[in-house]
Amino acid sequence: MTGVRSDSGGTEGDLYTKAETTPGGRATRSLTPWLWAVVVCLIILRSSLRTALVNPAVENWATIFISLTFQAFPFLVMGVLISSCVAVFVPPSWYARALPRSEYLAVPAASAAGMVLPGCECSSVPVAGRLVDRGVPAAPALAFLLAAPAINPVVLVSTAVAFPGQPEMVFARLIASFITAVVVGWIWARFARPEWIEKRLRRSAATSKTHAFTETAVGDLLQAGGFLVLGAALVATLHTVVPQSVIAGVSGRGFLAGVTLALLAVVLSICSEADAFVAAGLTQFSLTSRLVFLVVGPMVDLKLISLQVSAFGRGFARRFAPLTLVVALIAALAVGSVVL
Amino acid sequence: MNRPDSGAVVAMVGLTAISIGATALLTRYLRPSMGTWLVLSGVVAVALGVVLATIAWLATRRRAGEPPLVATDHGSSRVGWLLLLPILVAVIIDPGALGSYAVGQQAAYRAPAISHIDVEAMLRSRSFGGQAAEVSLLELWQAVEQGASSDSLAGTPLSLDGFMIHDENIGQGFVLARLVVGCCAGDALPVAVMVRGDPQAEIPDDTWVRVQVRFDPEATQAARDEPGEWALVAAVVDLVELEVIDPPDEPYLYPY
Numbered sequence: 001m002t003g004v005r006s007d008s009g010g011t012e013g014d015l016y017t018k019a020e021t022t023p024g025g026r027a028t029r030s031l032t033p034w035l036w037a038v039v040v041c042l043i044i045l046r047s048s049l050r051t052a053l054v055n056p057a058v059e060n061w062a063t064i065f066i067s068l069t070f071q072a073f074p075f076l077v078m079g080v081l082i083s084s085c086v087a088v089f090v091p092p093s094w095y096a097r098a099l100p101r102s103e104y105l106a107v108p109a110a111s112a113a114g115m116v117l118p119g120c121e122c123s124s125v126p127v128a129g130r131l132v133d134r135g136v137p138a139a140p141a142l143a144f145l146l147a148a149p150a151i152n153p154v155v156l157v158s159t160a161v162a163f164p165g166q167p168e169m170v171f172a173r174l175i176a177s178f179i180t181a182v183v184v185g186w187i188w189a190r191f192a193r194p195e196w197i198e199k200r201l202r203r204s205a206a207t208s209k210t211h212a213f214t215e216t217a218v219g220d221l222l223q224a225g226g227f228l229v230l231g232a233a234l235v236a237t238l239h240t241v242v243p244q245s246v247i248a249g250v251s252g253r254g255f256l257a258g259v260t261l262a263l264l265a266v267v268l269s270i271c272s273e274a275d276a277f278v279a280a281g282l283t284q285f286s287l288t289s290r291l292v293f294l295v296v297g298p299m300v301d302l303k304l305i306s307l308q309v310s311a312f313g314r315g316f317a318r319r320f321a322p323l324t325l326v327v328a329l330i331a332a333l334a335v336g337s338v339v340l
Numbered sequence: 341m342n343r344p345d346s347g348a349v350v351a352m353v354g355l356t357a358i359s360i361g362a363t364a365l366l367t368r369y370l371r372p373s374m375g376t377w378l379v380l381s382g383v384v385a386v387a388l389g390v391v392l393a394t395i396a397w398l399a400t401r402r403r404a405g406e407p408p409l410v411a412t413d414h415g416s417s418r419v420g421w422l423l424l425l426p427i428l429v430a431v432i433i434d435p436g437a438l439g440s441y442a443v444g445q446q447a448a449y450r451a452p453a454i455s456h457i458d459v460e461a462m463l464r465s466r467s468f469g470g471q472a473a474e475v476s477l478l479e480l481w482q483a484v485e486q487g488a489s490s491d492s493l494a495g496t497p498l499s500l501d502g503f504m505i506h507d508e509n510i511g512q513g514f515v516l517a518r519l520v521v522g523c524c525a526g527d528a529l530p531v532a533v534m535v536r537g538d539p540q541a542e543i544p545d546d547t548w549v550r551v552q553v554r555f556d557p558e559a560t561q562a563a564r565d566e567p568g569e570w571a572l573v574a575a576v577v578d579l580v581e582l583e584v585i586d587p588p589d590e591p592y593l594y595p596y
Binding site: 013026031032033035039042043046050053054056057058059060062063064065066067068069070071073074076077078081091161162163201204210211214215217219221222223225226227229230233234235236239240242243244256269270271273275276277278280282283310318 | 341343344345346347348349350352353356357360361368369370374377378380381382384385388389391392395417419420421422424425426428429430431432433434435436437438439440441442444445446449450451452454455456509522523525526527529548595596
């Protein structure tokens, strides 16, 4: 039962490597009994708390917050099941054989591989995190991270449905997203320093594969899920506080319209399976600026940035998100001016 | 977070996912077709949590006599505790479906008219012996957007469901609205019509009503040419009859 990486000489049952203990090795007590006590108290006090807290804005926030969280949850679970398989069952040597040796060739190959994962951004982040953890070079893993939610079959079909009679929109989205993933991957391969990526995912040192799989899955789910909750809370707050009529005054055409919709995509953080429907509703904007919305959304948004922090750290997200935003904006404007 | 806590939190989130996915709560938050996936992922999460907790318990037993396991292992970072927040919000606030507040926030948009419909056939099949034809706000909006069949629209009394929004700028009348959801309530877009006429009762905002109305093509065209406060109303209609109804099981409309 080997094959699980074990950096420390952990005894059986000592399931985490030494490097992963909290600083100073502080003991943590189980808080589970307290947890249940708090839950029981809350249920008893529920109705009085509710009257004290609830008004239309709070309720609006809460509905959107819960929706965003639980809409992402199935995708997150699918993502961590895949990421745990990556971490536990697939030997690192497999990737070396599967990917072209040159990083510059591996980037488009990994982007194309992103087409087969029928998930949204919430599944691809844990998977990319584990790929990097298993020694896949960062650039192709990140190209996969960008491509998977943007150009998988489900997303393309929903785009075709939302833009009936305009198959060029589907084509433009596919091309512009693919170009963005590849270009960002290449730029990362050429210029990025390894220390920009902080490996935050914990490795299980369990000796049995079932243990290791369970631990990795629960650990990744908590790590990504916690950051997902942060992102969802922020997005719900913006939805509730900022009236979207702020974009009504923007002209519907030209560069400024593209920038506006790029920023809107970042703020709204709509799942890539539903963003085509929202883009179809932005009728006051040109097709090209709506293409920007569709290309930027699955690659850079607040929820996704939060998830990227969970997998690779803040220093990574600070560099990667703006880079992706600029490349996606340029690629979408260029493809849009040719195709649409 | 140590392993028992990690397992407990993941299992609790899983239970919440199941209780949303398998009950009437689902349609407040998500497209109904997401329910199966939500329940499945909830079951997986509960299983993962329970297995992890069991492993931790067995390991503790095996190491009897040694210091307890919970004092030495540090499973995941503390950010995982945040997963309890959506559970607390769901239990304490227990928010309803989005309503007039969300429409107000999104008033610059409207849901897209996507699927072409055969308006004549739709009205014929739903209007028996001069009865009002039941049409959703989204269908009405699509019919108006297609333009061609205004005559038949204007010739048939329509029955529309939605929630009420008052606006002092509209003199005698109100806005009837619904939200259209692609995937989850986070992407909801409004569809609304302006109803002219006196409801003859004090009906608060967000009350669900069923109205019988007549479509006014000229006023609708004028509202589209010269958008005012409610720039994006789909149509202008005249009130014939109004009744207050219970909120529907599916509060949102779906574009496809």
